[in-house]
Amino acid sequence: MEESGMSDKPVLFEERECSDGHRIGVITLNVEKSLNALKLSMIESMYSVMQEWRLDDKIVAVFMQGAGDKAFCAGGDIVQMYESICEANNGPPAYAEEFFTREYRLDYLIHVYPKPVVCWGNGIVMGGGLGLMAGASHRIVTETSRIAMPEVTIGLFPDVGGTWFLNRMPDGAGLYLGLTGAACNAADALELGWADGFLPHAQKEAFLQALTRTSWSSPESNHTRVTQLLRSWNEQHQSQRPGGQVAQHRAMIKQVTQGKSLTQVVGAILDYPTVDEWVGKAQKSLRNGCPTTAHLVWRQIREGGGLSLPDVFKRELIMAVQCAMHPEFREGVRALLIDKDFKPQWRYPSFADVPEAWVDEFFSSPWDISPLHDLAVL
Template sequence: MSEAPLLIEDLPAAGGKTIKRVTLNAPKALNSLSLAMARELQPKLVEWDADDAVVAIFIEGAGDRAFCAGGDIVQIYHGMKSLHDEGEGDADYPDNFFEAEYRLDYTLHTLDTPVIGWGNGVAMGGGLGILAGCHFRVVTENARLAMPEITIGLFPDVGGTWFLNRMPGRSGLFLGLTGAHMNAGDALFVGLADRYLPHAAKDDVLSALASAEDWGDPAHTVDRLLRRLAHAQDGAPPASNVRRHLDRINDVTDADTLSELVGAIRSLASHEDKWLAKAAATLDGGCPVTAHLVHEQIRHGAQLSLRDVFLRELAMARQCIRHPDFREGVRALLIDKDGQPDWSFKSVAEVPASTVKAHFAPSWDGDHPLADLTAPPAVASR
């Protein structure tokens, strides 16, 4: 297989039409999104969207283990160290990465051309941002989704403010605070997926797309063929943990203060259900500042437009780059791998309001780096 970060194939369709097949090609890194990938793919999406011959875009990850495990956090870490005069990486890389990543995600959300995301295997963080932006999100029996930023001192970005706020009850707040893993059933229940198909059916989907004859309404054609293939399958997705525990999730996230809320979730650490217990344990070891950021982005982000979500999240991401916890969280999890992050504050109660507020302030002079994002007439909340 080519070592190019993106593999692009033209699949001929009826009437001289074309389907673009895009493969995120970094299987050894579970197809983690790099700056090069984001910068290459985003303008191509814009170009294809303007081409009447392109009727659909299919995005997948190389190999069978992952759609996309997230952003290239290790390279971001070395850039952050250089920004703080502690290393020899590219100090501009972190800012450039988040700007390019968010531009890519926003483009996916706002394309007219239907995009199918083949959500097989791991789709976390930045990978979930790509999948969430697709018009048709397909998950397989191998799907494992999460927004685990609480473990590294970041926050559920890549549009998390948008899609977490649109989940049932307060499940989005719970998932953002705990980084709990979701299976295919969860993804369907919380609105992060539209169809369930076995991974073995991928070639059937591609064949059906290539053989479809009516492309007068591409989105309708894609929807119809995915529905037909999904209904023809015998298997069912795994049971949703979020659905099963939604009442408990709503109970523990119903609190006056973040400290009370966190305490209620932590009380689940001894719960007999392993999924709830693991979620509580992850929050317990997670970054206290991140918990505040999640709480704020959910409470005060529900009414934001999609465009304003990405503008606000870029301000937050750039501040995380400049504060110590993001760097420390990546060090502990992925660099030294000691699993012992030394967070700036030991509990959510110790985090000053001024620290939280600082994470929402712009870190640039002049116009917002994403000020040129074009607001679409409307974006349906999937």
């Protein structure tokens, strides 16, 4: 596949020639004005091309990046999702179901891809963008990386595999980040296992060229080659890595997330003496966030740790479609992105008042057979 050469296309695909005759597939999210937010057509084209590259013996690795310097990907196109939900008028959310189904199928493909997938996580990496990065085998962060799952602000939940990666964070960090949407930088991402290496953004092209000079072999050894290359480059740039927040707040995070109920944990987070801006912002997001979302996060962490990766995405698809059918997601997007009054009227404004039966509805499958029933089969 040749480079598209069409700068107006939302996703660009290129095949870089390697010195040994192999090729590296390069994916560029190319909607810089919207911070490379994902549309359904982008997801579909990425899935299709990655499947082609998976079967092409000449392609030895995939490199994902975002156009511009501001973002890898700020998430899904939530405004389009909102408009489709409004059009459905409380009916079956056909567009939402298709979007989430195809998005999760792509995320899963990246997680299990047999060839190295390198993600250049520069700038904003949030929501659906983190879903793409989290599954990559080699995740690189830069001096401007800003990573978060801020769904609590819009009445959704940390999806795109959040159940998987939040549960694998140490000392309650997954629960804390899911409840507060706290933003993390490169150092935090490395601390939490969200990233595998740090490089300055100015080194992107040089690193990509280094990949093309690599001697490639089998998929298994190719993963090792990329790991060794990234480790070497990472060590050379350690002094340029910014200071983080998670490591210095590890004891606090562990302390406030030890409660045996959501109400206890929320109370501990909100009552903790604000020591700096990072903690203060997290408290504000939780305080103003959607109480229903907090309950969904609580169940994700309490009940999702033992799920297989396919079952994680199947469960999250149920939750996502139910969010599209319930009013909180629609109201959260309206308040934050549409009317921008920043005054969402949640159905249950208090964390303690959210009924268990209401939360149960978000885990009730609307189908007899999941649209992702065949997910484990590539």
